[in-house]
Amino acid sequence: MRLAVIGVGLIGGSFALGLKQAGKVSHVVGVGRSRTNLELARDRRIIDSIASDPSAAARDADLVLVAAPVAQFARIFQEIGRSLAPGSVVTDAGSTKRDVVAAARSALGARIAQFVPGHPVAGAELSGAAAATAGLFLDRRVVLTPLPENRPESIQRVEDAWKACGARITRLDPEEHDAVLAAVSHLPHLLAYALVHDIAQRGNAEQLFSYAAGGFRDFTRIASSHPEMWRDICIANRDRLLQELGRYRAQLGAMEKLLQAADAAGLEKLFAGAREARDRWLKSSS
Amino acid sequence: MRLAVIGVGLIGGSFALGLKQAGKVSHVVGVGRSRTNLELARDRRIIDSIASDPSAAARDADLVLVAAPVAQFARIFQEIGRSLAPGSVVTDAGSTKRDVVAAARSALGARIAQFVPGHPVAGAELSGAAAATAGLFLDRRVVLTPLPENRPESIQRVEDAWKACGARITRLDPEEHDAVLAAVSHLPHLLAYALVHDIAQRGNAEQLFSYAAGGFRDFTRIASSHPEMWRDICIANRDRLLQELGRYRAQLGAMEKLLQAADAAGLEKLFAGAREARDRWLKSSS
Numbered sequence: 001m002r003l004a005v006i007g008v009g010l011i012g013g014s015f016a017l018g019l020k021q022a023g024k025v026s027h028v029v030g031v032g033r034s035r036t037n038l039e040l041a042r043d044r045r046i047i048d049s050i051a052s053d054p055s056a057a058a059r060d061a062d063l064v065l066v067a068a069p070v071a072q073f074a075r076i077f078q079e080i081g082r083s084l085a086p087g088s089v090v091t092d093a094g095s096t097k098r099d100v101v102a103a104a105r106s107a108l109g110a111r112i113a114q115f116v117p118g119h120p121v122a123g124a125e126l127s128g129a130a131a132a133t134a135g136l137f138l139d140r141r142v143v144l145t146p147l148p149e150n151r152p153e154s155i156q157r158v159e160d161a162w163k164a165c166g167a168r169i170t171r172l173d174p175e176e177h178d179a180v181l182a183a184v185s186h187l188p189h190l191l192a193y194a195l196v197h198d199i200a201q202r203g204n205a206e207q208l209f210s211y212a213a214g215g216f217r218d219f220t221r222i223a224s225s226h227p228e229m230w231r232d233i234c235i236a237n238r239d240r241l242l243q244e245l246g247r248y249r250a251q252l253g254a255m256e257k258l259l260q261a262a263d264a265a266g267l268e269k270l271f272a273g274a275r276e277a278r279d280r281w282l283k284s285s286s
Numbered sequence: 287m288r289l290a291v292i293g294v295g296l297i298g299g300s301f302a303l304g305l306k307q308a309g310k311v312s313h314v315v316g317v318g319r320s321r322t323n324l325e326l327a328r329d330r331r332i333i334d335s336i337a338s339d340p341s342a343a344a345r346d347a348d349l350v351l352v353a354a355p356v357a358q359f360a361r362i363f364q365e366i367g368r369s370l371a372p373g374s375v376v377t378d379a380g381s382t383k384r385d386v387v388a389a390a391r392s393a394l395g396a397r398i399a400q401f402v403p404g405h406p407v408a409g410a411e412l413s414g415a416a417a418a419t420a421g422l423f424l425d426r427r428v429v430l431t432p433l434p435e436n437r438p439e440s441i442q443r444v445e446d447a448w449k450a451c452g453a454r455i456t457r458l459d460p461e462e463h464d465a466v467l468a469a470v471s472h473l474p475h476l477l478a479y480a481l482v483h484d485i486a487q488r489g490n491a492e493q494l495f496s497y498a499a500g501g502f503r504d505f506t507r508i509a510s511s512h513p514e515m516w517r518d519i520c521i522a523n524r525d526r527l528l529q530e531l532g533r534y535r536a537q538l539g540a541m542e543k544l545l546q547a548a549d550a551a552g553l554e555k556l557f558a559g560a561r562e563a564r565d566r567w568l569k570s571s572s
Contacts, residue, residue, distance in 0.1 A: 071550075121499045141497065183485060184498040188505045190541060191477060193560045198537045199469060200563035209567040211427065212470040213407045215511075217568070218504040219474045224564050225501075227557035231550050238545045245545070249538055251484045255476060256531055259524045264357075264517050271513035274479045277486035278510050281495040282503070 004061035012067030013132025018165030041129035077107035097174035113149035125224035138166035182240035290347035298353030299418025304451030327415035363393035383460035411510035424452035468526035
């Protein structure tokens with residue numbers, strides 16, 4: 001199988017490495033905006049060759065993975081569309097799905113059947129080919145949001161590739177995907193960025209940071225995520241994210257009232273319920 | 287040195303273990319509300335004997351560590367005050383300091399000079415003697431907020447004990463301590479509890495949790511913290527915490543406006559600044 005990776009970062013690079021380790025690809029061609037990153041990817045044998053643009057990369061590929069920040073997808077799909085062979089399958093790693101599907105429909109036209117949307121729910125605050133590892137998707141969830149036009153064999157090709165990387169596959173429709181991810185991924189990123197930003201802006205920021213410990217470090221880990229990627233996710237999914245943010249702000253309003261009333265029992269009940277729910281989740285997901 | 291630990295949980299138990307490992311204590315007496323936990327602590331050789339109450343525990347101690355949820359401190363100080371020998375020093379591990387100092391002044395009267403307030407800025411979402419480890423405070427920060435009445439030798443005894451556990455000592459006044467910790471510790475805990483609570487309450491909570499990944503897990507780790515302990519911290523420091531919560535809610539309001547306006551550049555600038563600030567902090571603290 002010949003693989004093309006558009007955007008050889010943490011996700012695209014790890015997908016290529018995972019498939020190479022599983023012996024599923026004979027050749028990987030990569031393309032991206034940063035020549036330095038692509039050369040690093042070639043030095044690390046993540047990719048075997050560098051293409052000049054997405055159209056050239058996709059030309060002979062059996063499978064194309066688009067793994068760039070989602071705002072670039074419209075342009076990338078247009079370029080891919082110029083060279084895509086009838087037997088090729090395209091998938092993606094975008095963290096939002098409604099906008100990606102819309103961009104693909106608009107750019108690919110009748111060849112939309114060849115695009116199987118996906119989202120590996122894995123990642124890290126690291127980015128670039130330097131951070132890619134073959135095991136990134138091991139036991140991680142990959143959500144596919146297949147389209148009515150997709151042929152079963154096309155979906156299968158994408159599923160098989162992710163499974164070869166060790167991932168577990170589930171399916172959602174794009175609407176549901178974007179609603180679920182807004183709650184458990186996009187909102188937490190926004191909240192972590194907001195907290196670090198708020199502290200960093202203050203006159204005594206250095207003192208405040210100097211007393212931050214492990215709890216703060218973990219709470220804000222996702223605020224070290226790729227700014228451009230998260231800008232695009234927030235914009236693409238902003239209706240859902242605004243709903244979640246509104247809910248959360250209301251929740252903080254309720255907690256403010258508990259504090260103002262010094263309602264110790266109410267706070268403890270809320271904290272205990274949250275701990276229980278989280279611990280139950282950890283148990284069920286391990 | 288004879289040590290008394292009032293509350294043999296994660297913090298109190300780890301302090302005893304750290305001092306034992308350093309060869310600094312000859313005998314540790316423990317007291318607490320849960321007989322089961324105390325017996326576990328004795329089985330694990332965290333403590334050597336179990337006292338019936340704080341007064342009995344403190345009687346022959348050179349150093350007394352109060353490591354219970356802060357709402358219990360007033361009662362504990364009163365009990366300790368009944369038996370405290372003139373050569374004994376009392377310290378604590380409370381996460382708030384203004385309320386703890388006030389409780390100590392009120393209960394100890396003229397013997398307030400024997401109380402050196404402290405706060406090890408370390409911890410975990412685990413609790414109880416089962417979670418205690420000798421290395422918990424290694425390279426962690428312990429804040430002392432000494433009182434004008436403290437004798438230098440008393441402060442030194444507390445410093446030496448924490449240093450023997452591997453901790454780094456800094457000093458703040460109680461007001462400053464509570465302001466700083468509200469921003470970098472108490473607020474993040476509240477925010478994490480709020481997010482898990484908000485999700486756990488929904489009809490589709492199970493589905494939402496099932497798509498939560500590593501980012502969510504780390505962001506909410508502190509929502510598995512001890513509910514009673516955090517109830518007491520929030521109540522004790524609620525004026526400062528309300529200030530921080532107000533600031534944060536305003537910050538979220540500003541982010542809501544950026545989203546509503548689809549201000550991609552504004553979002554990216556904020557995200558990039560936060561990432562830079564966090565990465566700078568990580569580098570400087572490592």
